Amino acid sequence: MNETTTTSTPSRIRAVLADDERLMREQLRSRLTEVWPELDIVAEGKNGLEAVDLVREHKPDLVFLDIRMPGLTGVDAARQIAQLPDQGDDDEWLVPEIVFITAYDQYAVEAFEQGVADYVLKPAERERLQVTVQRIKKRLAQRQDNADAAPESGGGGNSNAAPLQQLLHKLSAQLNPGGKPAYLQWIQATVGQAIQMIPVEDVLFFISDEKYTRVQTATLEALIRKPIKELVDELDPALFWQIHRSTLVNVKAIAGVTRDFRGRQLVGVKGNNEKLEVSRSYTHLFKGM
Structure with missing residues (x-):
């Protein structure tokens, strides 16, 4: 796990990156620095469980998740991340934007068509990453516009949470061989x-x-x-x-x-x-x- 020491300002976008392959994390971080220099990668994780913990700790605007990781897949990690704002006491924090890192195009296409997540195919090519960055910037700007238009509603609400969960449930089923559903292995609960x-x-x-x-x-x-x-x-x-x-x-x-x-x-x-x-x-x- 590696955290940057760059000091964030309110205008900067904060991101968490999770991939079990160190070289892939380094490559993606390097490419992101090239195409989105103002992005703050505040933390990196090696698996899905670390990703959930890091998102809870840092409350980023954006999360990059490898779809296939040991212990907890990127899809199942995203399902837990989508629930985090409902379990905390920060009414201003919204579900972060999700970008999947994947070598499997069939998952990526569905994620993009649903319009609630984006994807980067391995290895992360600069040109394709630029397209993802523009999409994410546009969605974050729309989110901010919604929040500014309805400040009395607690920041505009997590309007993408329900469709995101529906998409993640479908992707989770696809990840399992034979098309069998990938059932929950962990429950994230308040004690x-x-x-x-x-x-x-x-x-x-x-x-x-x-x-x-x-x-x-x-x-x-x-x-x-x-x-x-x-x-x-x-x-x-x-x-x-x-x-x-x-x-x-x-x-x-x-x-x-x-x-x-x-x-x-x-x-x-x-x-x-x-x-x-x-x-x-x-x-x-x-x-x-």
Whole structure:
């Protein structure tokens, strides 16, 4: 990881760059310096997890992400980055612009056609990078115009967040061989005053109320602002069963199913004393158990 020591001014654009190949990071940084000398690359990361942490720390305007990185892909890192403003207390910070670094043109074309992200094909050629820089400058200027036009709305809002998440979900599915969806491997959640990365396999269950979803493991309880209807699409259905419109349970954590005096099915969970109600629509899951 390498951070520049250049002092930023409010007019300068700040960027984070993440690629697991050091030579690719150096090449992209060098080319960006040539075509966009006023850009501040405030931090660099070697993988997706580092990228998420660096974005949370520096709150950049722009993020360059290699699509394929170990631990957490660039696409999954972008999905987490798109949620960060909703989890913090900085109402002025918007979802940063995303530029994917990729050797796979099929992903890049879809990203550009959606209009919510851009791409640079490896190796980063100067002429193509200039096109990306102009697009990003234009989008950042439009964002600033929207913020200036509606200051009372908290900076114009994260209007690109929803379409960006939809695109990232599609790209994540494409990254997996055979077209199988790339399910979430980590949950980024609030624990007290801190943000913590929780492995999905450690989660016993998710329960939502109107505003938050509780993430329960054997050792901690955390909160996220992602509704159950989104988690259903992002989690492996072989590992997590929906048993109620507000509840998902880890199949491996199910200790047994009982009935209460009203005949309702209740799921017992290993490592937790809580009983989870099964709604009528999902009772078929436990037939024969």
